[in-house]
Amino acid sequence: MRNARNIYIYLLFGVAVIAGQSCTKGFQQANANQQYPSTTTVPPLVNQAISSLFLGWTEQASIHNDYYYPVTQLAAISSVSGYLQSNGVGDIWNGYYSNLQNINLALDMANAVSDQETMNNIKAILLILRAYKTFHVTDQFGDIPYFNAGKAYTGAVSDFRVAYDPQQLIYDSLFSDLKWAAANIRTDAAPMSAQGNPYVTLGGYDTFFKGNMASWLAFANSLLLRQSMQIVEKDAATATPIIADLLNNSKPLIGEGQDVGMWPANLGGYDLSGRWWSFSSGGAGFTRLSSTLWNLVSDGTNTADIFDPRARLFVDTNSLGKWAPYTIGSNASDYVDAYADPVDPSKDNGALFSRFNWYLVRDEWYIPELIFTAAEIHFLKAEAYARGLGVSQDLTVAETEYQSGITSSVNFWYSMVAGATNVGGGHLRWDGAAPAAPTPVQMTALLTNPKVKFAGGQSDALQKIYAQEWLSYYREPWLAFNLWRRTGATPVDPASTPPTSNTTFYRLPYPQDEAVNNTDNFNAQVAKMGTNNTNVKVWWMP
Secondary structure, eight states, X not given: OOSTTOOOOOOOTXXXXXXXXXXXXXXXXXXXXXXXXXXXXXXXXXXXXXXXXXXXXXXXXXXXXXXXHHHHTSSEESSOOXXXXXXXXXXXXXXXXXXXXXXXXXXXXXXTSSSXXXXXXXHHHHHHHHHHHHHHHHHHHSSBOOTTOSOGGGOOXXXXXXXXXXXXXXXXXXXXXXXXXXXXXXXXXXXXXXTSOBOOOOGGGOTTTTTOHHHHHHHHHHHHHHHHHHHTTXXXXXXXXXXXXXXXXXXXXXXXXXXXXXXXGGSSSOOOHHHHHHHHGGGOTTEEOBHHHHHHHBSSSSGXXXXXXXHHHHXXXXXXXXXXXXXXTOOOOOOSOTTOOSSOTTOOTTOSSOBBOHHHHHOSSSSOEEXXXXXXXXXXXXXXXXXXXXSOOOHHHHHHHHHHHHHHHHHHHHHHHHTXXXXXXXXXXXXXXXOOOOOHHHHHHHHXXXXXXXXXXXXXXXXXXXXXXXXXXXXXXXXXXXXXXXXXXXXXXXXXXXXXXXXXXXXXXXXXXXXXXXXXXXXXXHHHHSOOSTTSXXXXXX
């Protein structure tokens, strides 16, 4: 735990079974004119939706490591892993639709309550979760079945094979949902409806923010800001007013110490073994430090050349103790699993190039799976002020937010490592492996380095903002992928020679199961796009 304000998740994993057993029975109960839902219906379904926020193991091994990292140059790969792209695609697609049904069912139950206002906080939570999960999927695939999807529990034949909906319409709907949630959340301690009834709460089933509706409100607003910035190039008429409302009216957003993620140390004994598995099992251990990232954190290959303190947390030296970045397209031979040894960080199978920090990969207990950071909010604000999006253009304010974003990212990662040392529990610790937190002098050196400091003018400011935002996504490669597709201005090593399949990798292909189980709708969508390939741009790309 970072501090008393830290947002974390403590999951009750047993409710997954309850949720599965209660779906049919719960839906029948939803048709009754009840005042309050049973605690074995809506709350377990909400908790199950929260638990589904974990990244899939193959999603990370195949999609992140084989594609998003090298495509964005956030990292390099010395060889493609043994995992099939189709497996990672299925991991994302199937996980989403199985949980969309839980969320829709819970919303139906909530809407069956006679005093609707008493359910507003719970409905807001469900809409926020649905929006987050749907943005995550549609941003990767483009058009997807949505408006009539996730409703097979109704028993209607039409709900089993569903048409694909345009991504723009999905965005419009999710924006409306998030605005409703933000407008209707009550953050006071014991809200009452206009009819004099107390608001229904989730109690211990709110394992995300533990009943803190102010945190849910900040999450909803932050998601609105993230996704509005994502479509501003394509649909400024929709995005700009949202950005203006959030920034000009000082709407609550995720702040320092409020980073949102799945903290394994607070999951009641749960280990994120999927992280280690995704980097090591089945030949996935080929992920390496990219020369593109190294150029942004160091002025050379000696330790003394490093000016960004995050470098020593993000990556290791090679088997010879040297900082050795891999230049994408070099085809250098380094076909070893550098993460295979589960105990000894010094064993990397003789890797010639620097790998991800062994502790960062091996740590299944203290390092979270991130969802939203305070650093990201700073960078989004910096871009808005640099471009004059919804606010008056002001490069001074932009630089202040930019520097705050860098500082926030550095502090976040060092606080994570600090929390992983000198603690008990028998889990892997960073004791002796983590460098000391950077001094004020080191932070000044970072912020004033020519590769980091604004040099004057909007163009330079945006180049620097995008670069540092990209770097802050080191363990959120899907967000780096979004930024790369949206701006086309994330860092690139001029010496790299990425294959065309990387430079035109714009989306994930639909799973082949869709061609079998949803044939007519799948064929209609592919005909609309022209192909189901990865080189088809999603709607919001310029």
